[in-house]
Amino acid sequence: LRTTNEYVLQDVQKPVDMELFVYAVTSPVAANENLVPDKFFLSSAIPNPFNTSATIKFGIPAGEGDFVTVEITDVSGRHIRTLWNRVTEPGYYSVVWDGTDDAGNPVPSGNYLCRIIHPKFREVTHAVLIR
16 A cells, blocks of 8 residues: 555656546544454355355454354255364454365355354355355
C-alpha cells in the first residue's frame, strides 16, 4: 500500500496535460489490523459454487476466545473434513477447503455444509462443489 496520496501519471510517448483527483477512503480496519469483530460470524464459501477450493471466513468477538471447530459435513450430517479445531483468540480467520475429506480423498460433487462450533455460537452455511 502507498504511504502518500500523490500519484504522477505521464504518457512517455505523447505528453498530455491532465489532472487526476483521487479520493482516499480510510477505515479503522485498514489502519488497525488488530481489530476483532463485534459479533460472531461465519461466511458462505467463496466462491460458491466452487471447483478446486473455497474460502470460508469466520470471526470471534472480543472476550470470546475459546475452543473452535470448523468442519464440513454432507447434507445428511456425515462428517467429511475438519478445517479448524483449536483454541482460538478473538479475531478474523479464514480456512480453505479443497474438496477433500480428512484422509485427503476427493469428495464427489454436491451440496456440503460448513459448521462452526463454539461454546456460545453455532452456525451453518453451505458450499456447492462442482467437479
